[in-house]
């Protein structure tokens with residue numbers, strides 16, 4: 808059986824538009840990816856998910872709670888490579904907007920921070936774990952994502968030569 812790249816797709820706090828871009832790309836590339844990729848974990852696509860033995864984890868969104876930070880650390884421990892997807896994961900913004908609030912606004916939202924067990928500050932992905940690569944954009948740049956995927960398909964020995972996009 809052909810070797811496949813074992814990937815995970817994870818979304819933290821955000822609008823999940825990069826996830827939509829990825830799913831839209833499947834309209835074109837699904838049958839090619841079916842031969843090349845094993846989706847180990849992607850809650851947007853399936854219920855039976857495995858958080859182990861992942862070659863590349865794609866992580867979208869900002870980290871707003873301590874429990875999400877712990878989940879992200881677990882993802883990192885179970886993935887050989889981790890790629891931050893989109894501006895929220897890379898810089899925190901725009902999901903981290905509350906970090907920029909003045910004291911008055913911060914006081915106004917304090918009850919929500921407590922009610923939803925939010926951390927005092929929103930963090931981007933690399934403030935919590937080591938990030939190997941980034942796909943910028945808001946949502947992610949489609950071409951840069953495809954290039955990144957091809958790079959890892961080659962690096963993990965699934966294909967010899969990357970597809971041109």
Ligand code: SF4
Nearest residue numbers: 821893894895945946
């Ligand atoms: S980077 Fe933009 S598109 Fe992606 S989750 Fe954040 S706000 Fe949404």
